[in-house]
Amino acid sequence: MALPAAAQSREPTALVDQQHCMFCHTSDAPFLAPSFRQIAERYRGKPEAAAMLEQKLRVGGRAHWGDIAxxxxxxxxxxLTADDAHVLVQWVLSQ
Known part of the structure; x- marks a missing residue:
């Protein structure tokens, strides 16, 4: 279930562009990787998820959604700094 638009964070466009997020992800449909909405649905409410996702952004990581890591x-x-990774993850989890 998506959050109301008012509860969603503003897209950190400069970071999304810098990290080429849209090369593999879309907002609401799987592409080469899961959509941001799918990621939010899987990890929302899991306390350890944000730290794990931030680490994955900073150093890469194994595939959790198929064959592409x-x-x-x-x-x-x-x-990517820890602060920038945090901003991106909080935005994704707000979808």
Whole structure:
């Protein structure tokens, strides 16, 4: 179930563009990777999820949704600070 529009965070467009998120993800339909909405639905309400997702953004990680793993930062836009990873994850989880 999606949150009301007012409860959703504003897209951090510069970070989304820098990290090339839309090369693999879309807002609401699976593409090469799960949609942001699917990620939010799977992990919403799980206390450990945000930290795990932030770590995955910062260093890459194994595939949880099929055969494609999260690319390393160097393959998708460069290093990501802990603060920037937090911003992206909070936005995704608000979908």
């Amino acid at each position: 999260m690319p390393l930062p160097a393959e998708r836009g460069g290093p």
